[in-house]
């Protein structure tokens with residue numbers, strides 16, 4: 614009698630163990646995949662993207678324009694302003710490999726002329742983002758964040774949106790804790 618009782622207990626424990634393992638595997642397999650897309654000319658937004666990557670483990674995609682911008686700052690600002698005024702869509706060098714695999718996409722950029730660089734509009738218009746979760750982030754010299762984030766919303770109107778994060782480019786190296794707080798607040802990490 615004792616033996617049967619012991620066997621029954623062992624069997625129940627074994628079934629429970631297998632059930633929990635199976636549930637775990639399923640959770641891992643259905644876990645959503647995240648991509649960090651960013652454009653950065655002088656490295657500030659890239660540093661912010663790196664903080665996000667380190668905290669989330671997400672894949673990264675760096676946007677590069679087919680035509681390089683001039684190194685000369687005044688020349689660059691003129692071109693960037695003309696692109697904004699004429700709503701130019703600068704071509705992007707490479708495409709994201711199978712964007713369908715991603716449920717959430719971070720979109721990062723520096724503020725140019727009070728909004729996003731036009732190449733971000735090229736990116737957002739190039740893919741079907743319907744149903745995906747879009748999370749913007751940016752660096753800036755002193756402002757223009759709100760308009761930048763509004764543009765992201767407009768250019769991905771069929772997506773869901775989470776609250777973005779922004780900071781001055783000069784503060785990016787020491788921003789890791791703030792980035793972590795933000796990611797927790799928007800429930801991207803625990």
Ligand SMILES: Cc1cc2nc3c(=O)[nH]c(=O)nc-3n(C[C@H](O)[C@H](O)[C@H](O)COP(=O)(O)O)c2cc1C
Nearest residue numbers: 653654655656657658723724726727754755756782
């Ligand atoms: C063409 C151009 C326009 C800019 N316009 C603004 C602006 O309107 N407002 C602002 O706060 N910073 C502006 N900046 C500063 C950048 O947003 C800031 O330096 C940013 O951190 C650069 O990021 P990156 O290193 O990733 O390129 C501008 C910079 C450039 C090159």
